[in-house]
Amino acid sequence: GAVVSQHPSRVICKSGTSVKIECRSLDFQATTMFWYRQFPKQSLMLMATSNEGSKATYEQGVEKDKFLINHASLTLSTLTVTSAHPEDSSFYICSAPEGGGSGANVLTFGAGSRLTVL
């Protein structure tokens, strides 16, 4: 089946620094990837939709200048948390449709990246 690789799995950083998280589709091409965030005991909340070759689409309330998304190729999307603060500490999970396209259908999730900002 489809595999999505996400890296790093854990990152600890100081307040004010930037952190980059990578998401790769290993055996399929994904024109669209989705970035979710999950706080403890909360559900997954969609942050943004990453579109290959064009700008990401951000959900309401998500600062696009703080959470930079780049989808430079058909297999790689990156999320950069800029000037991280302790309230950005969360579990960030990327996903891609198994068909690789923009249809929502079944999503394959990466393993997630736990960010802790000190």
Added chain:
Amino acid sequence: QKEVEQNSGPLSVPEGAIASLNCTYSDRVSQSFFWYRQYSGKSPELIMSIYSNGDKEDGRFTAQLNKASQYVSLLIRDSQPSDSATYLCAGISGNTPLVFGKGTRLSVIA
């Protein structure tokens, strides 16, 4: 009403029993639904998808969809301690990809 609602639990069942997990959804969510299982500290993994009214069975899992009542459920037969996890109900809303409920924490007691 939130788009997808679940009782957060915890739901505790003895080993071997049937665990019943329930989810309701609003008019804004379309007719495609998914159940994901999420272990603590891990990302979700797909258990079942259901698109049509009625039951869909896969091994020990049965998903049930009732469009008239806007209700979708997941039954786990012969529950095992390894089934202890948070179960997330998800649906599709408009052009947005999956919208998740808060999840129900299931604990299977050996």
